[in-house]
Amino acid sequence: MSPTRLALVAGTIIVPASVASAASITVTVPRIDLAEYKKPYVAGWIEPAGGGQARSLFVWYQLRNGGKEPGTKWLSELRSWWRKSGRMMQLPADGVSGATRGPGSYSVALPANLPAGNYVVHVEAAREHGTRELVSVPVTLPAANGRASGKAELGAVVVAAK
């Protein structure tokens, strides 16, 4: 909160450009004991809490074309992300697209140029022959702080200032 307040006190309406630069989102892909486990497709995006343009943070999918069907075909399984952001993008997208990841915790920085305000960070996961899960974390920038957890395809999703 303090950068904004300082800015107001200083009598300027300029919002500091780097209010959220130190915030990141940490996503846990849980270990699921299955003989035929496939790494999930996972996407994260941020949108204004009151509605508005969604902005993709990351999408992990089958980047390498390993057969007849390119990995992009299944991106629409990330149904919410696909509707709100994915289908309007050119993929792969620099700084957003990545390969699928196995179980573990992964940290992704929030964009540095988001204006202060209320947002919702969404993380959606879908796994072949598995389920689809959406985890939403409301946050207020610049003091980004929030967490939620999935039940099946996603573990903890933590948004925190570093």
Next chain:
Amino acid sequence: MMRRIVATSLFALLASSAALADHPFILPSNTSLAGDDNVVTFDAAASDHVFFFDHRPVQLASITVTKPDGSTGETYNGMQGRFRSVFDLKLDQQGTWKVASQQSTITGTFKQNGEERRVGPARGGRPAGGGERGAADGPGGGEQPRTGGDAAVANPEGGPRRQPPVAFENVPADATDIHLTERVSKIETFVTQGAPTATVFKPTGKGLELDPITHPNAVVAGETARFRFLIDGKPAAGLKISVIPGGDRYRDDVGEMALTTGADGVVAIRWPAAGMYWLGAEAEDSKPSEKRAENRQMSYAATFEVMTP
């Protein structure tokens, strides 16, 4: 496959007289696709229960495809069965596709030499007008496609029966007391590959049309979609809209949402849950495109896939 209007179809006759009693639909296997090499398959039928195959097929020949760039697309693997038509569509463009069926018929009566005759497709001597549909609902009922002709000339049971209907084109010049109704039924669904586009929604300004404000392939459970309806390009105020979630055979309540458009022709639909939904609307006026007809009955039906939030 490419004809926009199938001039004489007995199915259109049946559908238009009771568009909200049975539910004509074109049901896609998917409406929101990623990638660039997709095939979508469709069922097209009219049924008592929404999205079941219990009544009749939509005529395969009446199906039209509009590509995202506005050009005409083609279906393949077409099959018309007793209860449904089936076909596939290869999506070779990014954007929103429209798959539709439009049928237009003219029915009614006239007199010639004092004798009243009916106008409509030949239907084996059963009266035109659709009020007697129940008789044809049994197995192998008389709703199989017939290729025209005066079916009532042959009368296996013998005895007197009514004259067969006269095709509209054959109404004689000396006919009097002409009372004709134009019936136009339209069935649509929309499929988007990649980013949604709006070319296929451009109104033609003719008849009852959907002019969506919310993109049909961006409808979500818990959110409100807004669709405008137009008649001849003008807002259709006070139009009754019926919205039914699929699968009503497996619940006691049909679950119909009965809605009405406002003065601006807009209806707001809040989707209670994800799934496939059927929407139907009917309107009637005295502005037929066929000059010899007195009035016009229009029906519109569409299928929407409502996504999880």
